[in-house]
Amino acid sequence: MGRWASLSEKSRQELLQARAFLAAVAEPPAQALARFVAERGARAAVDAILRKRAPAPVLAEVEARRGEVSGEQLLRAGDAAGLRLLIPEGPEWPAEAFAELAGAREVDLPDVAEPLALWVRGRAELAEVAEQAVGVVGARAASGYGEHVAAEFGHDLAQAGFTVVSGAAYGIDGAAHRGALSAGGRTVAFLACGADVDYPAGHSRLLRAIADQGVVVSEYPPGTPPRKHRFLVRNRLIAAMGQATVVVEAGARSGAANTANTADLLGRPVLAVPGPVTSQNSVGCHSMVRSGQAVLVTRAAEVVELLSPLGVHPAEAIAGRSRATDRLHPDARRVYDALTGMVSAADVELARDCGLPLKRVRAVLPELELDGFARRTEGGWSPVAT
Amino acid sequence: MGRWASLSEKSRQELLQARAFLAAVAEPPAQALARFVAERGARAAVDAILRKRAPAPVLAEVEARRGEVSGEQLLRAGDAAGLRLLIPEGPEWPAEAFAELAGAREVDLPDVAEPLALWVRGRAELAEVAEQAVGVVGARAASGYGEHVAAEFGHDLAQAGFTVVSGAAYGIDGAAHRGALSAGGRTVAFLACGADVDYPAGHSRLLRAIADQGVVVSEYPPGTPPRKHRFLVRNRLIAAMGQATVVVEAGARSGAANTANTADLLGRPVLAVPGPVTSQNSVGCHSMVRSGQAVLVTRAAEVVELLSPLGVHPAEAIAGRSRATDRLHPDARRVYDALTGMVSAADVELARDCGLPLKRVRAVLPELELDGFARRTEGGWSPVAT
Structure with a gap:
């Protein structure tokens, strides 16, 4: 970022265009491309791709879109949609959160890559809000219980100074964002479509509210529609952004379980909220606790305690009423x-x-x-x- | 027991009288007395007590009742009440279950002692039903959810061939017994009063049903009224009798938490059923899981799996629906x-x-x-x- 300040406006614009192009030209997570860009730099990588002088795996990733994508046009489209582009070379990039995805720290994750750029809508500075952040995720078809608990966690985590990171979906995600907003706190939504696409449609007002108090983020170019596999790909960013991931309700097989898995592989604590054993919505949470993948949590204070330096938040003993x-x-x-x-x-x-x-x-x-x-x-x- | 068969009827009667006296003359758990009896034998211990020639700690434990108790009268009273007396020297004694209480295996429990005798009402043989037994305990003021889950566990454990051990209280205990009975299985109730005392009064029919299919057991003499501290003392027998203890619902501070603690100290697995984090009834269960004292379980099959020799009940993967x-x-x-x-x-x-x-x-x-x-x-x- 020191470097960024020393760059000419023209160089900055060239970097932004190159990154806008790179983020669009291959479907994330484009691992060969990400590695190639890390080695060669963004502008050189674009040149090589346009001249077809990149390694075969890179060319395979970009083949279908190479002729279609223009970084300049994308920046204009983003501008028109009220989005700005964050790039690793510039300010606001959450480098610390993405360290494992970028390969800076060794992790056993075959299928991830740092995003090549991020489209952002909203006021908050992403790097800053990422400093103290917790992912709160769970089922779309949540129960009333699950939504209540997600809203409580969202509210209390935000009140404790944590940014609540989620995916803006119906159910748990939405409740967690709303809880954070109701506490006047900060919240970040990672989308599986363009950051300007109101998906789900019923959450367009919620997405505006998130942008007002936090940020809506996507690695997909403006206007990109959601696709099933994009939700799984997006989940790695939620997992990476939070210092821990709280799963509020999750079926045996679910997107939330996928996010939890990734968080676990990234070395972030996974926390699961229990529920009635009679509820299918809690099967995934219970199974994570039973397997040892997740720690059971019942309220936000326990999350804060886990993430706080020793001695700052003394463990509250769960004491019964004294007689x-x-x-x-x-x-x-x-x-x-x-x-x-x-x-x-x-x-x-x-x-x-x-x-x-x-x-x-x-x-x-x-x-x-x-x-x-x-x-x-x-x-x-x-x-x-x- | 080989020895029992070789004893004359008179010797047997003397032993039973001595044990009936010893179990009544001090308030359990009478540790000094239990140790003294283990060293000297039951008949010699009774003699020493009546002649005031026992160590001071033993005499302190028996002082208040020494002049009041008659083994012969107690046996007659038990007989009239339909109870039989089990003693360590005789058949049916669950020696294996009580090994830690008796000090045969080293445990870090300051406050326990093997019962000096047990009054039993019902048909089943205690030693036999103890061979495969699981304690299912929890709150008196249970929720509908808790009672439902306790009944399911009771039913499914009984169906899997396990004896369901509990305390016949309202709430979780009662539901667990009823679940076992509804499966035609065996169940054992340990009481904190005489085995002939219908406590709680509303469970008199349940207690009869338990005696029909299993046994109602107490270390207290016939007619003994329940007292608060007796529930805690009784809990050690439930903890000892089960190869594991399942806690279905428990407040932060509860009798069930006490039973779980004892089971833990006896080296028996403690299993806790989660529930809504919004329910005070599940606070104790969640806290046990968080502290590592208990393993989270969601259904009886998981308990069976835990207690089965490796390979007999292969772990069932919790698989979601395939798409x-x-x-x-x-x-x-x-x-x-x-x-x-x-x-x-x-x-x-x-x-x-x-x-x-x-x-x-x-x-x-x-x-x-x-x-x-x-x-x-x-x-x-x-x-x-x-």
Whole structure:
């Protein structure tokens, strides 16, 4: 980025055009092309492709679209649609989040590549919002329970200063974005179509709201329609962007499970929210916990705790309500238990009932009286309800 | 037990009387007394106690009741109530299940002791039903969800040949017993009062049914009323009797959590059923899974699998429904995805849309046609819905 500042406006424009071309000319994740661009640089790669002087695997990836794509036209189309183009050479690029995808860190992922560029709609700076981000994903056909929980996680994570990353789909995704928005927090939607395409159509207002408070992002050129396989390809970006991925509801086989898998392979913690075992919507979450792939989480505070430097957010013990008798000595509690089973009792009877020596019972009873658990009666002792 | 067969009727009667006395003379778990009896034998221990010649800790445990208890009277009372007395020297004693409580195997449990005897109501042989047994425990104030799940586990475990062990309380316990009964299976209830006491009163019919198909068991003498601390003491027997303990619903602090703790300390697997994170009834289960104390389980088959010798019950993969397009090559799926986004398309358009080389698209389309996913049209190709 220091380099970016030193570049002439013309060089910048050339880089943007080259990247716009590269991101469009092959269907992501175009691994041969991504490797070729990393080796040769964007502008040299474009030249080589146009002259058909790239390695065969690269030429195969670009063959179908090579003659059709113009970086200049794409930049104009993006501009008209209110999109800007982020590129690895420029500002705002979430290089840290994409380190594994880019191959900077070794991961066992055969099928990924860093995006060649990202089209972005919205105000927030992507690199900045990526600094503290959590993916929240799940089923489209979510239950009311799932949507409620996703909205709670979205809200509470945003309130804790985390960016909520998801895919803008119906169900869990939408609820997570809405939760973040309702907390006045930041949220990022990665789309499986152009960042200017309102998909799903029913989420066009939601997508506008996300762009207002965060960003809508896509590696697909403006106007690209969604395709099934693009959702899976897109999922790797959600997985990479979050420091952890929370799966709220997921069937046995689902896009969310795919995102979780990728997050896992990228070395990011996967967290799964449990639900009723009678619900098909939670089968995937339970299965991830059972296999050890995911850690069970029940609320956003547990996610925050997991992602916080040690000592910053001390573990909250899940403590039950304390009872009035908690502070009593076990013997005193035994005497009190026995007492509550009777209307009135002599100390000898109490000793027999609870099996403690009479002397001990006689020592304990006045203590119970002082603490308000017992009172003296004509027949001996009676319990005081606590 | 070989020894039991060789004993005279008089010796047997003396042993039973001695054990009836010992089980009643101190409030369980009477650790000093249990140790003393293990060292000296039951009859010698009774003699020593009556002559006040036992160690001080033993005398403290028996002081309050020493003068009140008669083994002979207890046996008569048990007989009148339809109970029989099981003792470690006799048949039916679940020695294997109680090995840790008896100190035969080293465990880090400060507060346990093997029962000095057990009062039993019902037909089944306790040692036999203990051979394959699972504890199913949980909250009294269970949700409808929890009771439903407990009944399913009870039913399916019983059907798989496991004895369902629980505490006959309202809520989860009752549902688990009922599930086992409905499968015609065996079930054991450990009570925190005499085995002849119908507690809770609303479960008197259930207790009769349990005795018909299994056994109702207690270490407390006939007629003993329930006391709060007795539930916790009783829980160690449920934990010991099951090869594993399933917790269906449990608050943050609960008797079920106590049973789970004991099972854990006894080296038995603890299994917890998840539920909605919005339900207070599942807080304890989720917390056990999060801490690593419990393994998450969603159905009885997973419990059976865990307890089965390797290879006998192969792990069932949780597989989702397979889709018609699953068996297609990824390239063919990509072409099919592109096709489904269009009414009709030429091969060149398809190649551009999915970013595959035209030659590859042209090779794939006839395959898709053969498999019934695409058909030729005037304009080129159309998708066939699957």
